[in-house]
Amino acid sequence: AQKVTQAQTEISVVEKEDVTLDCVYETRDTTYYLFWYKQPPSGELVFLIRRNSFDEQNEISGRYSWNFQKSTSSFNFTITASQVVDSAVYFCALRRDTGKLIFGQGTTLQVKP
Amino acid sequence: DGGITQSPKYLFRKEGQNVTLSCEQNLNHDAMYWYRQDPGQGLRLIYYSQIVNDFQKGDIAEGYSVSREKKESFPLTVTSAQKNPTAFYLCATQREGRVGELFFGEGSRLTVL
Numbered sequence: 001a002q003k004v005t006q007a008q009t010e011i012s013v014v015e016k017e018d019v020t021l022d023c024v025y026e027t028r029d030t031t032y033y034l035f036w037y038k039q040p041p042s043g044e045l046v047f048l049i050r051r052n053s054f055d056e057q058n059e060i061s062g063r064y065s066w067n068f069q070k071s072t073s074s075f076n077f078t079i080t081a082s083q084v085v086d087s088a089v090y091f092c093a094l095r096r097d098t099g100k101l102i103f104g105q106g107t108t109l110q111v112k113p
Numbered sequence: 114d115g116g117i118t119q120s121p122k123y124l125f126r127k128e129g130q131n132v133t134l135s136c137e138q139n140l141n142h143d144a145m146y147w148y149r150q151d152p153g154q155g156l157r158l159i160y161y162s163q164i165v166n167d168f169q170k171g172d173i174a175e176g177y178s179v180s181r182e183k184k185e186s187f188p189l190t191v192t193s194a195q196k197n198p199t200a201f202y203l204c205a206t207q208r209e210g211r212v213g214e215l216f217f218g219e220g221s222r223l224t225v226l
Contacts (some may be wrong), residue, residue, distance in 0.1 A: 009153070036215050043220040044117075045156075045203065051212055091155060095213045100171070103155035 002027045004094050006104035013082055014112050021077040021107045023092030029053075033095040034075045039106070040088045073087060082111045085091065115140045119204050119218035126198075126225055128146045134189045134221045137203035145187040146205040146215065149173060149200045156203065162187055191223060 003026040013019045025034065036048040049059060051068050060065045063080045079086055092104040120135045136145065144163050148156040158171030162181040176195025181187055191198045201222050206223040 011177055024158070035213050043201070043203075044217040045205075046217070047214050075207070093213070097183075100158055100161070101213055105155045
């Protein structure tokens with residue numbers, strides 16, 4: 001079975017706190033891709049990152065960083081020094097061998113000033 | 114500006130009525146997708162199209178229909194056969210070669226009264 005689980009339904013932090021969004025996936029494919037998307041209140045999802053299963057290097061982009069660990073089937077997303085503009089729903093996704101994406105349930109992040 | 118336009122943004126319909134959601138893109142992308150979003154369930158794929166005049170069912174196609182007569186347009190019809198049509202509907206496109214990197218519209222919220 002192919003599945004993406006985001007166990008955290010809602011997270012609330014105060015501005016400037018660091019926050020980690022968890023993502024655990026299941027797949028039997030040896031080659032796969034993982035993604036994170038952000039959905040702000042306006043509704044459209046915005047692509048944040050794609051990670052190939054062969055590349056386990058962590059990635060940092062500004063205040064965002066991603067930790068990919070195949071040993072634990074996890075692809076966690078950390079926001080450092082959170083800001084109010086980070087408030088959104090965040091989705092982790094897995095690309096199946098058919099080419100289609102499986103999305104997790106999403107984590108709603110609220111950053112309070 | 115290039116982008117994806119979904120209309121209407123909000124739509125109300127009575128039970129037993131068909132309704133068509135519009136999705137237009139000027140990104141010149143070949144692939145187009147329709148997703149349904151329900152609270153706590155993430156996004157689920159309804160239909161997708163890789164090329165004009167061709168489309169495939171996704172995971173929850175029952176009660177929906179689509180057409181792809183032009184590259185720019187991928188309308189979704191929610192028929193009266195759809196048991197629980199109240200949801201948020203998102204249209205997306207993908208540029209060739211950009212694995213899993215989807216561009217989304219701002220969505221259409223359908224409420225059945």
